[in-house]
Amino acid sequence: MPGLSEFELIETLLKPLAENAPGAFSLSDDAALLPDAQQGHGYIVTKDALAVGVHMRAEDPPGDMARKALRVNLSDLAAMGAHPVGFFMALCLGQNSDETFLRAFVTGLADDVDIFSAPLMGGDIIRHSGPFTVTITAIGSAPKGEVLRRNEAQTGDSLWVSGTIGDGVLGLMAANGELPSLSQVDQAALIERYRVPVPRLILGAELGGLATACIDISDGLVSDVGHICAASSVGCTIDAASVPLSSAATAVVSSDGLVLPTLLTGGDDYELAFAVRQGAENDVIAISEKVGVPVTRIGTFESGKGVKVFDQNGKAMAFTETGYKH
Amino acid sequence: MPGLSEFELIETLLKPLAENAPGAFSLSDDAALLPDAQQGHGYIVTKDALAVGVHMRAEDPPGDMARKALRVNLSDLAAMGAHPVGFFMALCLGQNSDETFLRAFVTGLADDVDIFSAPLMGGDIIRHSGPFTVTITAIGSAPKGEVLRRNEAQTGDSLWVSGTIGDGVLGLMAANGELPSLSQVDQAALIERYRVPVPRLILGAELGGLATACIDISDGLVSDVGHICAASSVGCTIDAASVPLSSAATAVVSSDGLVLPTLLTGGDDYELAFAVRQGAENDVIAISEKVGVPVTRIGTFESGKGVKVFDQNGKAMAFTETGYKH
CATH class of the missing domain: 3.30.1330.10 (PurM-like, N-terminal domain)
Incomplete structure (x- = not known):
């Protein structure tokens, strides 16, 4: 030094x-x-x-x-x-x-x-x-x-995420020069997301006592929702078309549809994924509006185990890796 | 893995x-x-x-x-x-x-x-x-x-240490084969001290509310007592001859008097060095007997700044390094 x-x-x-x-x-x-x-x-x-x-x-x-x-x-x-x-x-x-x-x-x-x-x-x-x-x-x-855990999601609960998914892994790709056809503005936005994630502290505090399970997405959406499933002894289906994407991520997916599985399994998003009881959906939307953090319902917990993801045609998606290796 | x-x-x-x-x-x-x-x-x-x-x-x-x-x-x-x-x-x-x-x-x-x-x-x-x-x-x-700090030693307080000093650095030397003439038993004892130090938890808890300053000796006796002096805005004199040595350390010093400064500035002892008000000395001795951890008075805090160490002839010792570089 x-x-x-x-x-x-x-x-x-x-x-x-x-x-x-x-x-x-x-x-x-x-x-x-x-x-x-x-x-x-x-x-x-x-x-x-x-x-x-x-x-x-x-x-x-x-x-x-x-x-x-x-x-x-x-x-x-x-x-x-x-x-x-x-x-x-x-x-x-x-x-x-x-x-x-x-x-x-x-x-x-x-x-x-x-x-x-x-x-x-x-x-x-x-x-x-x-x-x-x-x-x-x-x-x-x-x-x-009101401490949020991972282990109380139940069959019938809905799965929600904050913000947008996949920007972390795309930011790493952009920083490594792997998205050359993307605009400079979109590249910069993604790189910023990768380098300086936004912890959802205010949203998390408001979800305390309301969400039945919660996790932050560090390993990847599919992998981290899988952690909730394992802890809660339930399964989960995710509707890929409803997963919220940033405009930059949408641009990438539009030009290369094959990248979508990467967004769903890539990590470093640091958004919250959480489970909500039937009937409490409006409370979640009210909280989202109060704290100014968008939330989106993307799936449903069900009996069974593990996470299934269906594409826009209702076809089960297969992933080579369910988690993200840094 | x-x-x-x-x-x-x-x-x-x-x-x-x-x-x-x-x-x-x-x-x-x-x-x-x-x-x-x-x-x-x-x-x-x-x-x-x-x-x-x-x-x-x-x-x-x-x-x-x-x-x-x-x-x-x-x-x-x-x-x-x-x-x-x-x-x-x-x-x-x-x-x-x-x-x-x-x-x-x-x-x-x-x-x-x-x-x-x-x-x-x-x-x-x-x-x-x-x-x-x-x-x-x-x-x-x-x-x-009763949380022990470093910053309330005063002029006239006595300086004490638990256990024996210098075994950590000698243990490292023994492990590195630098003490070949020492008996196997002594070498093993010193290496054990280096590898598995003993945190003085029970003594520390008993000293809470009694000692006016306390530190554990990780960088070396002279350096760590110096930290107390700096935090308390006092100086300290240490009588080297009164610093407690293990039988293994005594054997090393007997055969090589030049190693004494190394013991006083070597680190990894994880003994406590602490300051005690005049009049509270007997309380410290009673605690030592109660918890079964030997303590030794080795110096006195005084006005001024920094740590002075005097040898058995009353001569100020000079150190090339006051702390221990791992």
């Missing part, structure tokens, strides 16, 4: 990110003290690791790497119906983690600390011979009776 | 480690729910990352790698006066992380989950091109008014 010692990295760059967390003791101690839980709330904890070359491209802007690392963890909190309290971060610096890289990384992180009111509360910095890796543990808070 | 998928690793090996944490939901969800904090207690959180080639030798038994990774985090909890509630773990698997390695790693971890009543509550597993890395976030609980 030429030009910037670990001490300077903490004192100069990271300490300001801990300002709004009194229990972080300005990152000076061995550990941090969580604030008292809000009355009737419980703490939710999640931990995700991201490595350059696996979840992030070495060419990605360092600030976006930081934001993605935090946001995929916040997305896990959203899927549980929790709002963020703060986070802990371990950095494994690689050979290319020089001062320029680290300053840009922290600048991006600082933006998200403000946006999500999620202060840095502690962590660790090591150097190793491998690629740059960031591990984040995010702490959230949720009303105790 | 030939022969063992990530799913099997979680289902077969890791899930049993989550048995005693209901809020871990058998590792099935996106995140875990912490239990309600005990009345009058707060949650303490710490996060440390360890990489093969940096904090652990590639030749170390995988089970010991797991135990060390957990224990250095528990040692941070001990230094804050907290007892463990559970932990989250992210594994970055490298090329040598095959099934044999992972089974041995988890077997060692399971032992410590039992010993410390610290269930696994969640985490993440990724694969990358770098060395095997494990990041642990440990959650602890401590009475709110």
